[in-house]
Amino acid sequence: MDLGIHGKTALVCAGSKGLGYGCAEALAAAGVNLILNARTEGPLEEAAERLRRHGVEVRTVAADIATEEGQRTVLAVAGEVDILVNNAGGPPPGVWSDWGRADFQKALDANMLAPIAMMTAIMPKMIEKGWGRVVNITSQSVRAPIAQLGLSNAARTGLTGYVAGTSRQVAPHGVIVNNLLPGTHATARSESLDKGRAAREGVDEAEARRRSEAEIPAGHYGDAGDFGAICAFLCSQQARFIVGQNILVDGGNVNLTM
Numbered sequence: 001m002d003l004g005i006h007g008k009t010a011l012v013c014a015g016s017k018g019l020g021y022g023c024a025e026a027l028a029a030a031g032v033n034l035i036l037n038a039r040t041e042g043p044l045e046e047a048a049e050r051l052r053r054h055g056v057e058v059r060t061v062a063a064d065i066a067t068e069e070g071q072r073t074v075l076a077v078a079g080e081v082d083i084l085v086n087n088a089g090g091p092p093p094g095v096w097s098d099w100g101r102a103d104f105q106k107a108l109d110a111n112m113l114a115p116i117a118m119m120t121a122i123m124p125k126m127i128e129k130g131w132g133r134v135v136n137i138t139s140q141s142v143r144a145p146i147a148q149l150g151l152s153n154a155a156r157t158g159l160t161g162y163v164a165g166t167s168r169q170v171a172p173h174g175v176i177v178n179n180l181l182p183g184t185h186a187t188a189r190s191e192s193l194d195k196g197r198a199a200r201e202g203v204d205e206a207e208a209r210r211r212s213e214a215e216i217p218a219g220h221y222g223d224a225g226d227f228g229a230i231c232a233f234l235c236s237q238q239a240r241f242i243v244g245q246n247i248l249v250d251g252g253n254v255n256l257t258m
């Protein structure tokens with residue numbers, strides 16, 4: 001399917017690995033030029049080199065997107081973009097009684113305030129041009145809480161509430177904002193969650209992964225490439241009537257009727 005976005009420009013935050021990289025690669029395959037962000041220069045440059053094989057322009061910007069300084073740096077390099085993919089690392093697991101104000105502030109900075117700041121900075125130009133696409137990578141935890149990820153549950157539902165209203169305010173101007181909610185995907189993040197389960201249940205990591213996969217109706221973890229393809233579709237011309245949605249990509253893991 002031709003997504004109709006060849007020649008457009010996308011900023012992909014936290015995109016050198018995992019789900020962000022999957023989104024960047026699917027956009028590159030659709031002919032979209034990229035500004036790719038992550039904190040660590042080496043893997044960022046390697047990712048950019050791989051993406052250039054799709055024949056698109058890729059600029060990189062190493063910065064921590066969870067900080068105001070990092071956001072300014074990224075925005076200065078990115079300039080005007082047609083597509084924004086918001087992403088950042090997820091907060092650590094724990095128990096409700098572990099978390100104080102500083103922990104919440106960190107989670108809010110990364111998983112709520114950073115994407116809001118990027119949308120606030122970038123959407124005015126999209127509105128002016130009458131076309132834009134924003135995809136926020138959130139989590140299945142906004143539909144059904146994951147107890148040990150309380151910091152993530154809290155920060156991401158805050159972003160979800162913001163997007164619910166804002167997406168409807170910008171849609172009349174051709175700016176389409178949606179959230180993608182990953183279930184467990186095979187990335188560095190899932191490896192660290194497997195490690196946690198292995199320690200809690202006294203098994204090795206392979207067994208922890210097998211147990212987690214067995215709990216998913218699809219029977220396996222998700223694939224970052226598949227996830228990216230769905231992101232690219234939400235950035236397509238054809239997605240213009242999908243507004244303010246929270247789309248689960250979880251192999252059926254969250255048990256909901258709708």
Ligand code: NAP
Nearest residue numbers: 014016017018019038039040065089090184185187188189
């Ligand atoms: P990942 O494989 O660990 O990749 C994270 C990517 O983001 C890396 O490129 C990393 O590069 C970059 N990054 C992290 N923090 C950053 C920051 N503050 N500023 C800029 N770049 C940053 O993670 P993932 O599995 O793709 O997960 C992406 C998001 O989806 C996370 O928020 C995660 O919690 C959420 N999620 C993941 C799953 C899953 O199963 N994978 C499920 C639900 C939700 P640097 O470290 O070099 O910065």
